Amino acid sequence: MDITQDIREVLGSNEAFAGKADRLSEDDSLFDMGLDSFGSVQLMLALEERFDVEFPDSLLNRKSFATIRAIREAVSTLICRDAA
Amino acid sequence: MESFSSPTVEVLPDEEPAGGPTFLDRLFDHGLLIRTGVDGLYGRSGAFESVVEALDRLITRLGAADGAEVMRFPPGMSRPAFERSGYLKGFPNLAGTVHSFCGDSAGHAEILACVEAGRDWTGQQEATDVVLTPAACYPLYPVAAARGALPAGGRLFDLQSYCFRREPSLEPTRMQLFRMREYVRMGSPEQVLAFRESWLERGTAMMRDLGLPVAIDAANDPFFGRAGRMLANNQRAQGLKFELNVPVNSVEKPTACLSFNYHQDHFGSTWELRQADGEVAHTACVGFGLERITLALLRHHGLDLAAWPEAVRAALWG
Known part of the structure; x- marks a missing residue:
């Protein structure tokens, strides 16, 4: 599973990143690129559905969804935990 | 900034003994609030209203030099405006919608029969184009946006409205219908943050002058789910x-x-409200819970207004 590519696909379906998700670098600030507070909630819910995980309360914050790298780290932790 | 001032009281005056009358019971017993049979929906006595009105005037005096434009809306707002505002994203459980009977004569007979039999009669009620106002400033944003871009100095509005939130409670401070006074600032981020900072100071001083122990804390709205x-x-x-x-x-x-x-820029983006230079406008507001401040005064100074400290009475009634 290519987590980063999957994240880009999920981002592409978010209103703020339609058509430009593939051009984002791993460390571009998604909030600077137009993600707003409610958009980050929609992103969180879409990621949960895509990866079949549930973000715990401790990860429900802006930092977890600030960049593609941050999202990959959060998702990887949850996938590993579910697999263990 | 978590908390830069702490309440100075360790216990509340007239702390209720276990099993004794609650603060709400005592408010009813003294006639300050009037039961309606619904938790959080109360009548107010003349004495209670005299405090609310004095607070309203006090807040007007404190903000008078700023020259806010006064607007008063009824406690209902346009449903399309409410839907566009985004309120349902965060608070679907608190919203109150106005529904009315939209049936014919046969339907009328049917609802009367239902009421008579104690059955649900609301099946023919349909949503109208009115929603109960959830916060005093919600009807303002579309009106302000319709005027076009803000002037260079931004704008400042003064609002007060009954507001509805569906959260029945036995705490007298959590009413379902209550009055909120607001000042709303629209402009650049610097302008609206300076406004908020000035009211953090003015609001704290106001409450201290009313003899109340206060603390300012970081907070969040009660978003759903x-x-x-x-x-x-x-x-x-x-x-x-x-x-x-x-x-x-x-x-x-x-x-x-x-x-x-x-x-x-939440409301600025939602309503396409622009600054003079074309940038999306930022907004900030200070809200005063008029019943809540009144209840705080009653709790700390007693249920007999005539016996309140002279300085507090002077601040309210001059």
Whole structure:
């Protein structure tokens, strides 16, 4: 599973990143690129559905969804935990 | 900034003994609030209203030099405007919609029969184009946006409205219908943040002059569900909301009597409200819970207004 590519696909379906998700670098600030507070909630819910995980309360914050790298780290932790 | 001042009281005056009358019971017994049979929906006595009105005037005096434009809306707003506002994203559980009978004569007979038989009669009620106002400033944004771009100095509005939130409770401070006074600032981020800062100071001084123990704390709105937990965490982390808390029901869970909110460009984007230079406008507001401040005064100074400290009476009634 290519987590980063999957994240880009999920981002592409978010209103703020339609058509430009593939051009984002791993460390571009998604909030600077137009993600707003409610958009980050929609992103969180879409990621949960895509990866079949549930973000715990401790990860429900802006930092977890600030960049593609941050999202990959959060998702990887949850996938590993579910697999263990 | 988590908390830069703390309440000075360790216990509340007239702490209720276990099993004794609650603060709400005592408010009813003294006739200050009037039962309606619905938790959180109360009548108010003349004495109670005299405090609310004095607070309203006091807030007007404190803000008079700023030259806010006064607007008063009824406690209902346009449903399309309410839908566009985004309120349902965060608070679907608190909203109150107005429904009315839309049937014919046969339907009329049917609802009367249902009422007579004690059955549900609401099946033919349909949503109207009116929603109960959830916060005093919600009807303002579309009106302000319709005027076009803001002038260079931004704008400042003065609002007061009964507001509805569906959260029945036995805490007298959590009413379903209550009055909120607000000042709303629209402009650049610097303009609206300076406004919020000035009201953090003015609001704190006002409450101290009323002899109330206060604390300012970072806060979040009661967003609904799991998505709401993320919105609440974000709101706190960004320092978007502060509340001025006073112990009323308990010292452990003080009551937010004033709130100071920075909406960033949320309403500006939603309503396409622009600054003079074409940038999206930012907004901020200070909200005063008129019943909550009144209840805080009653709790701390007693249920007999004539016996309140002279300085407090002077601040309210001059």
